[in-house]
Amino acid sequence: MVTIGVGSQNPAKISAVERLSENFDIAVQSVAVPSGVSDQPKSDNETKQGAVQRARAVLEKSSADFGVGLEGGIMEIDQQVFVCNWGALVDRNGRVFTASGARIPLPEPIVKGLRAGLELGDVIDQYTNQLDVRKGEGTIGILSNGLIKRDDMFYHIMQLLYGQYLFYSK
Ligand SMILES: O=P(O)(O)OP(=O)(O)OP(=O)(O)OC[C@H]1O[C@@H](n2cnc3c(O)ncnc32)[C@H](O)[C@@H]1O
Ligand SMILES: [Mg+2]
Numbered sequence: 001m002v003t004i005g006v007g008s009q010n011p012a013k014i015s016a017v018e019r020l021s022e023n024f025d026i027a028v029q030s031v032a033v034p035s036g037v038s039d040q041p042k043s044d045n046e047t048k049q050g051a052v053q054r055a056r057a058v059l060e061k062s063s064a065d066f067g068v069g070l071e072g073g074i075m076e077i078d079q080q081v082f083v084c085n086w087g088a089l090v091d092r093n094g095r096v097f098t099a100s101g102a103r104i105p106l107p108e109p110i111v112k113g114l115r116a117g118l119e120l121g122d123v124i125d126q127y128t129n130q131l132d133v134r135k136g137e138g139t140i141g142i143l144s145n146g147l148i149k150r151d152d153m154f155y156h157i158m159q160l161l162y163g164q165y166l167f168y169s170k
Contacts, residue, residue, distance in 0.1 A: 001025045004089075005064030007033040007054030011135050013070045016154030020162055029064060033057035035071055040119045047073030048086040048098060055088040055096070066091055068161070070154050072138075074106065074114060081111045083120065083139050087157035089165055097168075099160035101153045104143050 002025070006017045009030055017028045036053035037046050054069025069088045074081055085101035106114070113123035121134035128142055138150025 001027055002065040003027045003029060003063075004066045004068055005029050005031040005058040005062045007031055007035075007058045007067065007069045012138055012150040013154055016070070016151045016158050017068055019151070019155045020158050024162070029062065031058045031062045031064070031067075033061055033069075035069070037071070040114070041071060041073030042075070043073070044075045044084055044086070044100070047071050047075070047084055048088070048100070051086040051088040052090070052096060052098065055090040059090060059092065066165075068158070070157065072120070072134075074120060075103070081106045081114065083143075085140075085153060085157065087154070087161050089161035091165065095165075095168070097161050097164040099157050099164070101157045102140065102148065104140055106139070106143075110139075 004017055004026055006014055009032055014030050020026055021028060033054050035050035037050035041047040041050050050071035051069040055067040058064060058067030067090045072085050075084045082103040082105050084103045087099050089097045110123050110127055120139060124133045124139045125131060137146060140153050141149040
């Protein structure tokens, strides 16, 4: 049994890692760590960096075998703003695996809020008139009409991360 520490207390992130333990002998623990980037990362680069920094901080702060960082952000392609997500898995040998998740364009009213300096988590709550969307289906869940929820998207990233670890450990 190996232990994975997840650098967040967000249930959508923790549940994505827990889903890995349905297929692998893994124990999951939540470790509160800083991302070291802004609360609302604004590029792939910054979002990925937040994921890696969270993962590294988990190994410093806990005795887990692996550190996982999952980070949400926004990024722009051709003046269209997308929600994006990155994940990182680090092991005690210093290996770092990274992967990104699905992206989906954000509608104009949400982009307006972001340009005004708000965090996506707060804007999506206002937009939907709900509380803590970020901890449940997430923006990706809202905009995909519930077909892909935030923990599904993070689970996909977890499969890409753990899969790489298995592949490169052969
Ligand atoms: O407690 P932490 O781990 O920080 O969880 P968080 O919900 O704040 O998540 P992030 O910092 O990784 O995400 C950055 C912002 O984007 C928001 N967000 C909401 N739904 C999202 C989604 O589906 N994908 C990416 N970001 C999302 C999120 O709530 C934050 O305001
Ligand atoms: Mg956050």
